[in-house]
Amino acid sequence: xxxxxxxxxxxxxxxxxxxxxxxxxxxxxxxxxxxxxxxxxxxxxxxxxxxxxxxxxxxxxxxxxxxxxxxxxxxxxxxxxxxxxxxxxxxxxxxxxxxxxxxxxxxxxxxxxxxxxxxxxxxxxxxxxxxxxxxxxxxxxxxxxxxxxxxxxxxxxxxxxx
Amino acid sequence: xxxxxxxxxxxxxxxxxxxxxxxxxxxxxxxxxxxxxxxxxxxxxxxxxxxxxxxxxxxxxxxxxxxxxxxxxxxxxxxxxxxxxxxxxxxxxxxxxxxxxxxxxxxxxxxxxxxxxxxxxxxxxxxxxxxxxxxxxxxxxxxxxxxxxxxxxxxxxxxxxxxxxxxxxxxxxxxxxxxxxxxxxxxxxxxxxxxxxxxxxxxxx
Numbered sequence: 001x002x003x004x005x006x007x008x009x010x011x012x013x014x015x016x017x018x019x020x021x022x023x024x025x026x027x028x029x030x031x032x033x034x035x036x037x038x039x040x041x042x043x044x045x046x047x048x049x050x051x052x053x054x055x056x057x058x059x060x061x062x063x064x065x066x067x068x069x070x071x072x073x074x075x076x077x078x079x080x081x082x083x084x085x086x087x088x089x090x091x092x093x094x095x096x097x098x099x100x101x102x103x104x105x106x107x108x109x110x111x112x113x114x115x116x117x118x119x120x121x122x123x124x125x126x127x128x129x130x131x132x133x134x135x136x137x138x139x140x141x142x143x144x145x146x147x148x149x150x151x152x153x154x155x156x157x158x159x160x161x162x
Numbered sequence: 163x164x165x166x167x168x169x170x171x172x173x174x175x176x177x178x179x180x181x182x183x184x185x186x187x188x189x190x191x192x193x194x195x196x197x198x199x200x201x202x203x204x205x206x207x208x209x210x211x212x213x214x215x216x217x218x219x220x221x222x223x224x225x226x227x228x229x230x231x232x233x234x235x236x237x238x239x240x241x242x243x244x245x246x247x248x249x250x251x252x253x254x255x256x257x258x259x260x261x262x263x264x265x266x267x268x269x270x271x272x273x274x275x276x277x278x279x280x281x282x283x284x285x286x287x288x289x290x291x292x293x294x295x296x297x298x299x300x301x302x303x304x305x306x307x308x309x310x311x312x313x314x315x316x317x318x319x320x321x322x323x324x325x326x327x328x329x330x331x332x333x334x335x336x337x338x339x340x341x342x343x344x345x346x347x348x349x350x351x352x353x354x355x356x357x358x359x360x361x362x363x364x365x366x367x
Contacts, residue, residue, distance in 0.1 A: 042264070
């Protein structure tokens with residue numbers, strides 16, 4: 001019980017430190033030392049198709065998936081990282097190949113991929129993202145849209161070197 | 163009950179069952195779903211409407227279907243409910259196997275799915291209890307308390323499941339149907355005094 005409380009407190013403190021660092025844009029390595037790696041979300045890997053091609057846009061577009069990729073520990077932005085994205089959209093089910101695509105992060109560790117509008121499926125409007133390239137631990141995310149009417153969704157990766 | 167009231171009751175029942183189904187049939191989400199996924203959703207909607215019929219039949223509230231005849235229909239509707247749940251889960255499985263496997267193993271990220279799975283097992287248990295009623299050699303009131311306890315789990319689980327889902331059901335008609343199911347269930351449980359399991363006292367209905 002005591003260890004649970006301690007680890008939760010540590011997590012909260014780490015989260016707070018990250019928030020402060022992010023807001024002030026002062027990612028001093030010494031302060032961000034505790035940046036914890038993002039954990040794979042439940043159901044994140046569902047209907048994953050490894051090796052989705054890098055595309056300019058998935059289908060007809062109209063919806064934006066974006067986020068950041070950073071290194072665990074020092075929080076350094078990671079450039080050129082391949083992020084795979086898929087969802088149930090107006091153009092197809094999660095399982096269908098045309099619903100999948102990948103993009104690379106820019107010099108600031110930011111990725112942004114246009115895709116068709118995500119629609120509610122299996123009870124929630126949600127997307128899937130994967131980092132699965134081998135240099136860092138694999139991470140699967142499954143963010144849920146606050147509203148099905150949203151036209152963008154964000155997800156952030158903090159990757160643990162292998 | 164007068165003929166007029168009987169007609170009014172059946173028309174009212176047809177409306178409260180038909181309107182949510184019609185509203186779900188008009189859902190914009192359907193245009194982005196395949197036939198099997200659509201069938202899965204509608205099996206769930208139909209199951210929800212059958213949940214409204216079950217307490218009304220068990221309590222003998224429906225005109226022309228007093229307790230004894232009502233309960234014969236209750237058994238058939240119960241069988242249909244089991245079939246609807248099996249179609250619901252089976253068709254969802256075909257649509258996205260990993261999501262349904264997560265749900266059945268209680269490791270899904272979606273909170274509503276837990277309520278649905280609990281309600282599903284309660285439906286199967288209530289049906290088995292009815293099927294093996296004679297062989298179980300339970301006293302009538304003990305059996306009834308077990309069956310209605312499961313019914314309560316089914317109703318509460320299904321209502322929470324349905325309310326939390328963002329799916330094809332339209333919000334207002336879904337909420338109204340859920341309220342009616344809850345009200346009908348509570349009314350029957352109270353009228354039959356199912357918690358009173360002392361033997362030798364005849365039920366009023």
